[in-house]
Amino acid sequence: MFREKLKRELQGIKDENLYRKLRNQDDFILNFSTNDYLGLSKNEEVILAYNEGLKDGAGSTGSRLTSGNFKLHEKLEGVISEFKETEKSLVYSSGYAANVGVISALAKKGDLVLSDELNHASIIDGIRLSRADKLIYRHSDVQNLIEILEKNKYYENIIVVTDSVFSMDGDVSPIDKIAKIIDEYNAVLIIDDAHGTGVLGQGKGTLKHFKVKASDNIIQIGTLSKAIGTSGGFVSGIEELIDYLINNSRSFIYSTSLPPAVISASIKSFELVEKERLSKNLEKNIICANKLFKNHGFIKCESITPIYPFVFGEKSIDISKGLINHGIFGVPIRYPTVKKGMERIRISITSKHEKNDFKYLCEKIDKLTI
Numbered sequence: 001m002f003r004e005k006l007k008r009e010l011q012g013i014k015d016e017n018l019y020r021k022l023r024n025q026d027d028f029i030l031n032f033s034t035n036d037y038l039g040l041s042k043n044e045e046v047i048l049a050y051n052e053g054l055k056d057g058a059g060s061t062g063s064r065l066t067s068g069n070f071k072l073h074e075k076l077e078g079v080i081s082e083f084k085e086t087e088k089s090l091v092y093s094s095g096y097a098a099n100v101g102v103i104s105a106l107a108k109k110g111d112l113v114l115s116d117e118l119n120h121a122s123i124i125d126g127i128r129l130s131r132a133d134k135l136i137y138r139h140s141d142v143q144n145l146i147e148i149l150e151k152n153k154y155y156e157n158i159i160v161v162t163d164s165v166f167s168m169d170g171d172v173s174p175i176d177k178i179a180k181i182i183d184e185y186n187a188v189l190i191i192d193d194a195h196g197t198g199v200l201g202q203g204k205g206t207l208k209h210f211k212v213k214a215s216d217n218i219i220q221i222g223t224l225s226k227a228i229g230t231s232g233g234f235v236s237g238i239e240e241l242i243d244y245l246i247n248n249s250r251s252f253i254y255s256t257s258l259p260p261a262v263i264s265a266s267i268k269s270f271e272l273v274e275k276e277r278l279s280k281n282l283e284k285n286i287i288c289a290n291k292l293f294k295n296h297g298f299i300k301c302e303s304i305t306p307i308y309p310f311v312f313g314e315k316s317i318d319i320s321k322g323l324i325n326h327g328i329f330g331v332p333i334r335y336p337t338v339k340k341g342m343e344r345i346r347i348s349i350t351s352k353h354e355k356n357d358f359k360y361l362c363e364k365i366d367k368l369t370i
């Protein structure tokens with residue numbers, strides 16, 4: 001009976017054309033769906049550091065508060081704090097766990113969370129878990145944010161939360177303006193810099209990009225699983241915040257810490273991002289891709305990030321299938337991840353792509369769309 005019930009539900013998803021299935025990325029020659037923006041997941045030095053970390057074991061054996069706290073974890077947190085120019089940092093098992101764990105620990109019943117309408121699912125889930133009151137402001141609309149804050153300024157604790165770089169569109173939140181507003185309203189700002197870290201601000205992230213200094217009421221969340229090329233998440237902020245999270249954040253407390261090999265590799269990645277200014281090569285590729293993608297009419301606005309939404313509506317799924325036949329992986333994003341009519345192929349580029357790769361992609365899409 002249980003099997004039948006699930007089959008019926010799956011059929012419903014298929015009938016709505018919303019069925020998802022797993023694909024193996026090894027099958028593709030050209031990958032335009034990776035978040036490995038700097039190619040660090042395959043960097044020799046990073047892999048070497050990973051292997052060195054294995055000396056401490058294949059797994060960490062427990063939560064950080066039990067048997068899973070290694071010197072390496074604390075070293076990585078020191079490295080991230082220096083990188084993000086904050087007092088302290090705390091590493092989580094994923095970016096998802098960081099968003100859920102930080103937001104649900106900080107926002108409580110009776111508090112107010114203001115969230116951008118296009119925020120990532122992990123932010124939405126963190127707010128749901130918090131049981132705080134939630135209001136959504138229009139995407140990156142500073143005026144709308146001010147209006148909502150003005151009407152609700154009687155709340156004692158207000159948290160504004162936003163992606164820095166929006167994962168489906170690649171656009172950047174006006175963090176400089178939002179940082180000023182939260183000061184005026186005595187609120188706290190959480191930015192999810194998952195796609196900004198390693199990419200914007202010479203690799204240092206979105207605060208650096210906007211020349212906004214880390215301050216007591218700004219919390220930066222990030223992930224190690226995108227430009228850093230490994231796996232995991234982190235939060236950076238003031239000392240008291242990190243201490244508070246160690247004591248209150250359930251996804252940190254009740255989950256096994258990251259394996260030492262992942263931590264060791266992540267330390268190396270941060271070192272390379274900083275020393276070798278790896279984001280420079282990515283910036284060059286972004287300029288090159290902007291020109292080509294615009295000339296072919298796939299994008300309207302140029303991007304400053306490596307994420308490009310090629311919005312073809314419902315046709316996106318067929319075009320993506322066509323690309324697969326040419327060995328190109330460009331993942332289709334469908335409703336409900338994006339609004340109906342805004343279905344797209346989410347193209348992401350890396351510092352390792354070459355101009356000919358972009359040209360090949362454009363040629364194939366041209367043919368598939370005539």
Ligand SMILES: Cc1ncc(COP(=O)(O)O)c(C=O)c1O
Nearest residue numbers: 094095096120167194223225232
């Ligand atoms: C904006 C944003 N935040 C958080 C996450 C979650 O990060 P992770 O994949 O490390 O769990 C993602 C990745 O999907 C993301 O795009």
